[in-house]
Amino acid sequence: MSLSFFDQFLSPQILGIPLILLALILPPTIIFTTTNRLTPNRLITIQTWFLLMATKQLLLPLNKQGHKWATILLSLMFFLLSLNMLGLLPYTFTPTTQLSMNMGLAIPLWLATVLIGMRNQPTMSLGHLLPEGTPTLLIPVLIIIETISLFIRPLALGVRLTANLTAGHLLIQLISTAVFVLLPTMTMTASITFIVLLLLTGLEIAVAMIQAYVFTLLLSLYLQENV
Template structure:
């Protein structure tokens, strides 16, 4: 019996105290090796076109000197996208709806950016705390505001992804729980909103993975 609506997001299934729900985070890896041996299909070409477009966009933001960095953010986008879409499948645990997952991705990135910036570009980081043209009376407040905004960045990245993923799943669960209590004649009225909501969640899965990757790229560009 479900004790809470949020209990569907709890990693409860396990064998020998080893949680099995979190294994869904690596299911996307099994879709990648087919690119190396399977014949080229339209889906492969579409995915290559998407990743190449993202790589060019990230390279524009980071600059031409950072050749390997765009690949990191394309990989991050792909990893989040696979997990978001896998969470839409029935009986698949949505790992990207947990802060323990999203914060694990956001916090190391933010810490590496901050350490790299303060060690290699100290003057640039200090100057970034005070925007150009700020009156001297407002400088202490601007330093405080910019410091707080930098500190909360990993939290906002993690909460944004987790909250958007969990919100749609809760709506789908609420609508799905209404099915057994409705007459058969009203089931089509329930199915149509669920299909539309599922399409919306598919769009959210793409958008949120892109937002996470592009914001991480913008944060990385600020320390150069």
């Protein structure tokens, strides 16, 4: 093949027009719609239930002061979920497979949690750099290690999201290519490979949902230490 497997991470275009515009028609169907009815329809009921459940899980480790972040965390989770799911549609690419975008989300949000801790409770925030009961000789070493681990957190957030989605998309691309290659000569093998492809696609949908939740949950855990 003359094309690279990584070409799937580029936005497909026809005559310079991004085909992702076609895929943008679907997301409005899952957005809340206003209604004058006293009892909402089934779609709004399911959306409301999902919002309440997600909010409860995200705010579970936080105190009342951290509940101010409910809108930000919930919006972030649904933003990542929409991008991850949108990338599974034809004629699209997944923006969250780009490390630059994920780091652009992770670094400012992580920095906001650190600055909130430094402003509201500086003693406790700095206390995380040195565990209680540390021997005197190990204090400089542990401070350096904890500081490094603190600055690695946004990198871990961005790399985790990028690596999981990139690996899944590449695997789907490889298996789908194998199906097309084997179909003319080995029909039975191609059929079995196609079934594996369907199962992997279902798994990738689950990964897209889970990674959006994990990204937001880890951010809420970082916020827990600073509120």
